[in-house]
Amino acid sequence: MFRAMIAASLLGLAACSPVAPPAATPPAPPAGLRLVDYAHEFDAVLQTEADASPDRQLSALEAHFADTLPGFYGSERFGDRAEAADRFRADVLSRWPEKREAALAVADEFAGRFDQAIARFEAAVGPLPTERPVYLLMSLGEFDGATRDFGDGENLYFGADAISQYYPGASTMPFLQHELFHLYHSPRMGECPEIWCSLWSEGLATYTAERLNPGASDIELGLHLPEPIRPALDPRRREAICEVRSRLDATGSEAYNPLFTGMSGEATRFPARYGYLVGLWLAEHLGEGHDLSEMAEWHGPELRQRIVAGLAAMAECP
Numbered sequence: 001m002f003r004a005m006i007a008a009s010l011l012g013l014a015a016c017s018p019v020a021p022p023a024a025t026p027p028a029p030p031a032g033l034r035l036v037d038y039a040h041e042f043d044a045v046l047q048t049e050a051d052a053s054p055d056r057q058l059s060a061l062e063a064h065f066a067d068t069l070p071g072f073y074g075s076e077r078f079g080d081r082a083e084a085a086d087r088f089r090a091d092v093l094s095r096w097p098e099k100r101e102a103a104l105a106v107a108d109e110f111a112g113r114f115d116q117a118i119a120r121f122e123a124a125v126g127p128l129p130t131e132r133p134v135y136l137l138m139s140l141g142e143f144d145g146a147t148r149d150f151g152d153g154e155n156l157y158f159g160a161d162a163i164s165q166y167y168p169g170a171s172t173m174p175f176l177q178h179e180l181f182h183l184y185h186s187p188r189m190g191e192c193p194e195i196w197c198s199l200w201s202e203g204l205a206t207y208t209a210e211r212l213n214p215g216a217s218d219i220e221l222g223l224h225l226p227e228p229i230r231p232a233l234d235p236r237r238r239e240a241i242c243e244v245r246s247r248l249d250a251t252g253s254e255a256y257n258p259l260f261t262g263m264s265g266e267a268t269r270f271p272a273r274y275g276y277l278v279g280l281w282l283a284e285h286l287g288e289g290h291d292l293s294e295m296a297e298w299h300g301p302e303l304r305q306r307i308v309a310g311l312a313a314m315a316e317c318p
Contacts, residue, residue, distance in 0.1 A: 034134070198275065
């Protein structure tokens with residue numbers, strides 16, 4: 001989720017069921033989040049098409065995953081940016097041989113790290129929902145973590161190729177727990193299109209990753225994309241907080257994009273995605289004396305009041 005829109009600025013944009021127990025025996029509860037790995041399957045397809053052009057490889061991927069990831073490797077979902085998306089992804093495929101080893105290394109280690117991230121998250125925050133599986137794939141540079149709907153509702157997807165690109169040599173534990181927090185928090189937050197909701201959701205997810213991983217670097221917290229945010233924002237902290245305060249009730253992409261994505265239709269005075277850092281500052285301020293599970297339950301008008309009061313305490317604005 002939290003780097004998905006950076007690539008979008010360039011793009012424009014299953015396991016078998018167990019045998020049923022006897023009728024007299026109640027079904028066992030879910031054992032935990034189920035991870036479905038399509039990343040290695042992606043590589044197997046490309047190995048059979050190693051001598052083909054990137055366009056041919058993309059077509060082969062679309063055909064192979066037509067049932068399991070319908071439309072993901074196609075271009076129709078990009079609308080009028082389809083041609084640009086195809087060019088971008090063809091370029092990624094042309095460089096796959098040099099990126100393959102790092103991407104597969106992430107995929108090879110992902111299940112173990114994912115289980116560790118879940119265990120540490122649930123011990124500190126609470127049980128995660130298990131109704132839907134989580135998917136690992138190669139996103140062709142589109143995202144490291146994001147939610148997508150391929151016909152069966154929204155699910156969480158991880159892109160091993162993008163993870164290897166964004167976190168070379170860094171721990172991915174904070175990133176994984178950031179994404180797990182969204183899985184935990186979204187049902188509690190509910191639908192809320194205003195900026196104050198995104199500020200809280202992303203800020204609290206980053207704060208959760210920070211608290212669960214003391215000493216995590218800005219790279220590990222995702223505060224380095226597309227350029228390091230903190231060095232540009234720290235000297236203008238008050239100004240940035242006041243700018244966010246002025247947008248709290250705004251909706252729509254014009255308000256959202258400068259704060260949380262790598263794309264913006266306006267000449268902004270602040271670094272791309274600076275809302276993540278302002279949101280982290282806010283969560284750090286409001287988090288004193290509260291645990292993560294308690295903060296994750298805040299929502300609605302009461303939460304908005306906390307946010308307004310917190311920002312006012314953090315900076316004096318005109």
